[in-house]
Structures are given as C-alpha cells and as structure tokens.
Amino acid sequence: MSLESLIAAFVTLFVIIDPVGIAPIFLALTGDRTPAGRRRVALRAVLIAAAVLILFALVGRWLLGAMGITLAAFRVAGGLLLFWISFEMVFERRQQRKSTTAERSVAEEAHDDVAAVPLAVPLLAGPGAITAVILLAAPAGSDAVRLALVVGVVLAVLAATLAVLLVAVPLDRIMGNTVRMVVTRLLGVVLAALAVQFVADGVLALAGTT
Template sequence: MFTEFATAALVTMLVTLDPPGLAPIFLSLTRGMSAAERRQVAVRASIIAFCIIGFFGVAGDVVLKALGVSLPAFRIAGGLLLFWIAFEMVFERRTERKQQTAETAITKDHIRNVAAFPLAIPLMAGPGALTATILLAGRAHGDAVLLITLAVICGLVILCCLAVFLAASSISKLLGITGNVVLTRLLGVILAALAVQFVIDGVKAAMAG
C-alpha cells in the first residue's frame, strides 16, 4: 500500500508539474535578468507553489465537503482534467498554452514579480497539480504516514522544479528541440494512463457508495 501510493504520487506530481517543460518558459519570463535575480525568482516561485499545493492537499477535502461535492465525483472530474492535460502534452498543445498564459499575464497586468504569477500560479500550481494533490490526499484516507509521504514527495518535486530553473539554460541546450518533444510526449502518455486510473477508482467508489 505504502509503496504503491508513494510511486503513484511521485509519478503523478512529476508529470503534472512537468519540471523540464517549465525550463524554456522560465527562461522567457526571466529574460534580461541577472543570474542572482533568476535565482531569487526561482526560489520564491518554488516556495509559493509548495504552499499552495500543500494547502489544497490539507484543506481540499474540506472545501469539497463544503461545496457538497463527493470525493468519487471529484476523482472522476479530476481524472478527466488530467487526461485533457495529457492530451495537450502528447499533441504539443500544453507548452503553447502555457507560453500564451505567461505572455498575456505579463503584457496585461505589467507584472513585476513573475515568481508569484504566472510562474507559481498557474504554471506550477495549476489546475492539474492541485487536482492531483487533492485526489492523492483523498486516496490516503486520512492515514498520517501517507499524508506526510505525499507532502515530502510534493516537496521533492518542487525541488526538482527549482533545480530545473537554476539549470534551465543548460537543460534546454542539452535536450534540444527533439529531446524536449520526446520527453513531453512520453510524460503525456504516462499521465493519460494515470488519469484513466483515477476515473476507474472514482467510478468504483461511486458504485460502492
């Protein structure tokens, strides 16, 4: 149970946050900044994203109950949302959408601190990541060990994003255009399979209830 949960959580969070996919966007958002300024933006964005994801992991179920939404229903809806994200990744639509979101936000709101928006929200702690966190927290069924494991895994994935940000230039040159495309599509296929599993679990829970 523990190993299965930890593995599913790690893969799901890695795929939904997609650290390698954020590298080129981070470079575009911080264009013209010095290395120290980029490092400051990367650290601040990672902290903000972790706080938001952690909040939804802890209070997401409470919010659902307040809205009268059952966890099985959210699992099905969340699985469908994750599947759509996977579809976008496989057919190279997610990167384009993320870039458009970033460019629109900066142009429209004249954002000075890109760490909070759009880097942390919605590029890191976006709908997919928040949905996955709530679903995984629900799968823990209140088990303190599993919830702590989920928090640690979220922290590790955020650290992966931070490491990617700090090494964005090198990673982009190393992977190249072909490498980025192949990696994104591979992660998309994995996410699609996990999304289908979320839907199956939701349907089973709804029928059992």
C-alpha cells in the same frame, strides 16, 4: 501508503507540473535578469507553489465536503481533467497554452517579480497540479502520517522542479526542441494511464455506493 503509491504520486505530480516544459518559459520570463536574479526568481516561485499546493493538500477533503462533492465523483472529474492535460502533452498543445498564459499574465499586469504570477500560479501550481494534490491527499482523511507523506511528495517534486529551473540554461541547450518534444509526449502517455486509473477508481467507488 506503499512505496508503489508514493512513486505513482511523485510521477503523477512531476508529469503534471512538467518542469522540463516550464524551463524554456522560465528562461523567456527571466531573460533580462542576472544568473543570481534568475535563481532568486526560481526559488521564490517554487516556495509560493509549495505553499499553494500544501494548502490544498490539507484542506482539499474539507473543501469537497463543504461543497457536497464525494471523493469518488472528484476522482472521475479530476481524472478527466488530467486526461485532457495528457492529451495536450501528447499532441504538443500544452506548451503553447502555457506560453500564451504566461505572456497574457505579464501583458495584463505589470509584475516586478514574475515568480508569483505567472510562474508559481498558474504554471507550477495550476488547476492540474491542484487537482492532483487533492486526489492524492483526500483519501488520507485525518491520518496525519499519510498527509505528511503526501506533503513530502509535493516537496520532493518541487525540489526536483527547482533543480531543473536552476540548470535551465544548460538543460535548454542540451535538450533542444526535438528532445523536449519527445520527453513531453512520453510523459503525456504516462499521465494518460494514471488519469484513466483515477477515473476507473472513481467509477468503481460510485458503483459501490449505488
């Protein structure tokens, strides 16, 4: 993988996970905890999300093959899903959906530790992130080096996410709703462009097989 591909992969996954947007939800879910307790929740959530995403990075291509889905078809479908996520980001709908999901998860089940649900799954390792990881890792096939690079990108994004969560309190005070809204919209536009590229690559691959 080229440096440009690695950067594109990092940006794609970082935008989808959206740690800046998750930070206020994280604060709301851990509002009754001490700073040390909040740090433990953040670390546990990131570790669980890492395990989930790395698992799909390693078995994603096999899973597609087992279901008879070609990589080209999955690129188109995955690109459309990511485009919908970018649409939500641009029009300020994703944050509300994530907040609703988190509230519903907490209300439906009593969680002593919210790190696994809803923080790790589905907020960090949700359908969008899992789809992106499969799209990024599937072309590697059995190439151990390329798979290792994709796993490295996943770990780098989650490390950045952990850093954001650890400074969520001062970050939330500095950014406020207006700045966060602007950043989310800009990242949504970037994700839309990346999603269109996934769809275009998938369509070209499908056309080449006919």
